[in-house]
Amino acid sequence: AQSVTQLDSHVSVSEGTPVLLRCNYSSSYSPSLFWYVQHPNKGLQLLLKYTSAATLVKGINGFEAEFKKSETSFHLTKPSAHMSDAAEYFCVVSDFNAGGTSYGKLTFGQGTILTVHP
Amino acid sequence: DTEVTQTPKHLVMGMTNKKSLKCEQHMGHRAMYWYKQKAKKPPELMFVYSYEKLSINESVPSRFSPECPNSSLLNLHLHALQPEDSALYLCASSRRTSGVYNEQFFGPGTRLTVL
Numbered sequence: 001a002q003s004v005t006q007l008d009s010h011v012s013v014s015e016g017t018p019v020l021l022r023c024n025y026s027s028s029y030s031p032s033l034f035w036y037v038q039h040p041n042k043g044l045q046l047l048l049k050y051t052s053a054a055t056l057v058k059g060i061n062g063f064e065a066e067f068k069k070s071e072t073s074f075h076l077t078k079p080s081a082h083m084s085d086a087a088e089y090f091c092v093v094s095d096f097n098a099g100g101t102s103y104g105k106l107t108f109g110q111g112t113i114l115t116v117h118p
Numbered sequence: 119d120t121e122v123t124q125t126p127k128h129l130v131m132g133m134t135n136k137k138s139l140k141c142e143q144h145m146g147h148r149a150m151y152w153y154k155q156k157a158k159k160p161p162e163l164m165f166v167y168s169y170e171k172l173s174i175n176e177s178v179p180s181r182f183s184p185e186c187p188n189s190s191l192l193n194l195h196l197h198a199l200q201p202e203d204s205a206l207y208l209c210a211s212s213r214r215t216s217g218v219y220n221e222q223f224f225g226p227g228t229r230l231t232v233l
Contacts, residue, residue: 034221043122043208044161044224090160094219103173104149104212104219108160 002027002093006109014117019078021112023091026072033074034092034106035065044090050074061085086116122225124209130231133199139228141192141209149219150192152184153208155227161208167192168214199232206230 007022025031032051036044048059055067065076074091091109095102122143131137141150149168153161166174167186175184181203183195192209206229210222 032221036224041206041227041229043124043226044210046221046223049221094221102219103166103168104214104222105163105166105174106222111158111160 002029002031002095002107004091004093004107004109006089006091006112008112009110010113010115012115012117013081015083016080019076019081019085019114021076021089021091021114023074023076023109024072025074025091025093027093027095029095032094033065033067034094035059035063035074035076036090036092037087038090038111039087047076047089081114081116083116083118086114088113122209122211122223124207124225124228126228127226128229128231130233131196131199132233133201135199136195136197138196139194139207139209139230141194141225142190143211143223143225144190145211145213145223146189147211147213147223148189149212149214150186151210151212151222152192152194153210155206155208165194196230199230201232204230204232 003026005024034049035047038044047063048057050057050067058064063078088111090111092106125140152164155161164178165184170186181198185193206227208227209225212222213220
């Protein structure tokens with residue numbers, strides 16, 4: 001079984017300051033982990049993914065995340081927030097490394113809403 | 119072409135209507151997914167098609183009927199829906215490589231309102 005916990009339901013930052021969105025996961029297998037972003041009334045866009053290669057993963061729009069197995073964490077960071085970063089962010093774990101008939105099922109965290117103030 | 123398209127963007131229907139949602143991708147992905155997303159919640163998986171065969175049905179009511187006519191197209195037929203079925207319906211697709219399903223790419227969604 002797998003699960004994802006996003007530790008903050010809301011994060012508020014000022015434009016130009018760092019962003020930290022926290023995510024802890026639980027997985028019976030070597031997990032694949034993702035961060036997706038969703039702007040209001042839009043679909044989900046893949047920001048970055050971890051699939052057992054480098055533990056520091058760089059994504060689009062200046063975001064990056066570090067996989068820490070000992071802490072079962074996959075926190076998302078960005079050095080300097082931009083107004084356009086305001087959105088909801090989902091941390092997601094997949095069991096597609098588990099083999100069998102998982103069909104790439106995703107387990108979503110509850111989401112973190114990021115607000116960016118001018 | 120690296121996108122998943124969905125039509126219509128918005129749909130309003132009565133409880134006795136029959137309508138369909140359409141999803142299309144031309145990335146050669148052989149897995150396609152339907153999700154339902156209620157406000158302020160993460161997406162919930164409804165159906166998975168793998169190589170045009172229904173592989174997962176997450177106990178979805180029969181008033182939702184999926185169809186995968188070919189490897190690029192996924193439909194969701196709607197009949198006798200309830201107001202609580204109002205939601206954003208998302209389609210996604212993924213590539214399968216050496217038996218492993220890779221990351222999913224999502225469409226923009228259809229905003230469904232049931233009156």
